[in-house]
């Protein structure tokens with residue numbers, strides 16, 4: 001998997017989140033709270049690869065979530081390795097977040 005360019009929209013998004021996210025902005029309940037397994041489409045399929053219908057549904061749930069910026073930043077900071085970036089978070093598939101993680105780690109931006 002190739003890292004993203006420094007001006008890729010996801011890298012720019014994370015830079016913006018890091019600069020602007022304040023504790024006061026973190027208000028609300030995670031939209032996935034009722035069904036956290038939904039955000040692991042690989043588990044839904046039972047095949048080790050994402051179930052695409054479940055993946056699309058999880059992305060839709062994230063799009064209605066008030067905590068997407070926090071969710072993305074928290075995972076990238078806390079996950080501890082690209083192999084642990086799994087499932088859907090912040091409306092993004094795991095492949096997109098894995099590339100983002102590798103880029104941020106390479107740039108020292110985690």
Ligand code: SF4
Pocket residue numbers: 030031032033039061062063065066067068071072088089090091
């Ligand atoms: S953005 Fe994060 S907290 Fe919100 S629904 Fe998606 S996975 Fe859950």
